[in-house]
Amino acid sequence: MSAVLKVAVDGAHPYAISIGADLLDDGVLLAATIRGRHALIVSDSNVAPLYADRVQAALQAVRPDLTIARLVIPPGEHEKTLQRFGEVLDALAGLSATRDAAVIALGGGVIGDLAGFAGACWMRGIDVVQIPTTLLAMVDSSVGGKTAVDLPAGKNLVGAFHPPRAVIADTSVLHTLPDRELRAGLAEVVKYGVTAVSLDPADAGFLDWLEAHAEALLAREPAITAEAIARCCAFKAAVVGRDLLEHGDRALLNFGHTFGHAIEVEQGYAGTHGGGLNHGEAVAVGMVLAMRLSAALGLAPASAGDRLQRLLQRLELPTSIPEGLAPDALLTRMRLDKKADAAGIRFILADGAGRARVVPGVEEATVLAV
Ligand code: NAD
Ligand code: ZN
Incomplete structure (x- = not known):
């Protein structure tokens, strides 16, 4: 293809x-x-x-x-x-x-x-x-x-x-491409699934498609891989076309990234080569946390976090904060993230059914509890 x-x-x-x-x-x-x-x-x-x-x-x-x-x-x-x-x-x-x-x-x-x-x-x-x-x-x-x-x-x-x-x-x-780097890419692919309805209502079923093709993606089945790439690029091209400078819904593509970036910074950008999580892996953990936060704030059912975690686990990605990283240290990092402002930390939160939105000023106590 x-x-x-x-x-x-x-x-x-x-x-x-x-x-x-x-x-x-x-x-x-x-x-x-x-x-x-x-x-x-x-x-x-x-x-x-x-x-x-x-x-x-x-x-x-x-x-x-x-x-x-x-x-x-x-x-x-x-x-x-x-x-x-x-x-x-x-x-x-x-x-x-x-x-x-x-x-x-x-x-x-x-x-x-x-x-x-x-x-x-x-x-x-x-x-x-x-x-x-x-x-x-x-x-x-x-x-x-x-x-x-x-x-x-x-x-x-x-x-x-x-x-x-x-x-x-x-x-x-x-x-x-090493297997581990392939899986890191699949984490960003899943991100499109979680936000698909908001990005393009005409391609809303992407999360279901990913669940149906998880093993084929891991096995690098060429036609399935090419289809995933084309669909993700179509999502991204559409959202970038209407919001190049991220004043609007392009920000939804940062789902999982506020937590993920905090993990990467806190690990000193160790990444694959330095014994830490790479970007995609940190985003995988971050997406699970963001979905749990969405549920804690009543925006998504608790089952949405479980569903996302199961898919990421099938894709052999990490889904919990690595040992040795303290939640309050991550919180400090999140305050410095570009997605924070005077009102508090901004999160991209999701409903578990493909819709996502930007939620500013999330209370730190709720974040820590997650
Ligand atoms: P990477 O560039 O470090 O590549 C991962 C590893 O794979 C490296 O060791 C690389 O040498 C190796 N590699 C690359 N291609 C290979 C191939 N074909 N065969 C064998 N080895 C190969 O990491 P990445 O995951 O591609 O990118 C992560 C970075 O992308 C992060 O810094 C992240 O912040 C950034 N990012 C940017 C945007 C954006 O919109 N600009 C979006 C997502 C991520
Ligand atoms: Zn990313």
Whole structure:
């Protein structure tokens, strides 16, 4: 299955999300996204040895005049820093990149967010081509133009909205993705299920579909995986198209993230590589907590938390706060999250049947009880 979706945002350049097998070798598709004579491929040391030569060769075959440089950084959330951001800018300077240059982000969400933010800032913004290589990046981070790096004080605290020039999701690269990273992506897929009715009433049954296909998704069944990616991208394209800057319902995509980010920060962004939870796993735990909070506030039946927990467990994701993390320390982190304001902590809460909404000023005692 292959698909091309369009993201049309008011006042911004519309862009295409191409989804299909072996797109990395499609030089014509790749070259069509590059306007100038310079491109910088940013990748990590797991992904670059597997795929960077293919991307570069395919591009160069169609555009022999293109000067392509490469920056490869170590993998992991721990690297989504201002320091690495500076390295991307230095690489662009080394390439003498002009305003029509392109940054090609080849990797997971860490690379996409980091390279995307550098592309947003170099000469006040150049083209960014997202080539996501994790399931998480294909269904979520590569689409929508949110870019950022982390600070020790909090996740994604420095960043920019900078829609990509194009998103090219080659589903065949998922063959080399470690199981644990596949499951992390499935956590964000489940997030669309929990919010589906609010995102697109016409595609309301996504949570039921996920329950029916959980094992097929875990087994990487190609047609089911491609369908999940296309449906998630369609949800995201629609919501981003009507709310690029997250003044409205785009915020629903943060379901589970207030708790999840607190876990990630409190673990010092240890992630997969440092013995902690990765982003998707932290979001899985966060979604269960958010659903329990929704029930505690009378917005969802208690059974909704159980249903969500069962699905996440079938997907072999964690569903409770890791040992050693104190609830009050997490609460302190949540106060610093971008979703907090003077009135208290804002949560995205759900009804368990696909509807979600933003609830500001939730009392801290209720959060702690959950
Ligand atoms: P990641 O980029 O760290 O990738 C996970 C691991 O998989 C890394 O070790 C990477 O080297 C490896 N890898 C990637 N592709 C591979 C492949 N095809 N084969 C083998 N190994 C591969 O993590 P992620 O889960 O993709 O992204 C998480 C990040 O995304 C977080 O920082 C999160 O905040 C961000 N995010 C951003 C948005 C957004 O809208 N911008 C949305 C969701 C998540
Ligand atoms: Zn996320």
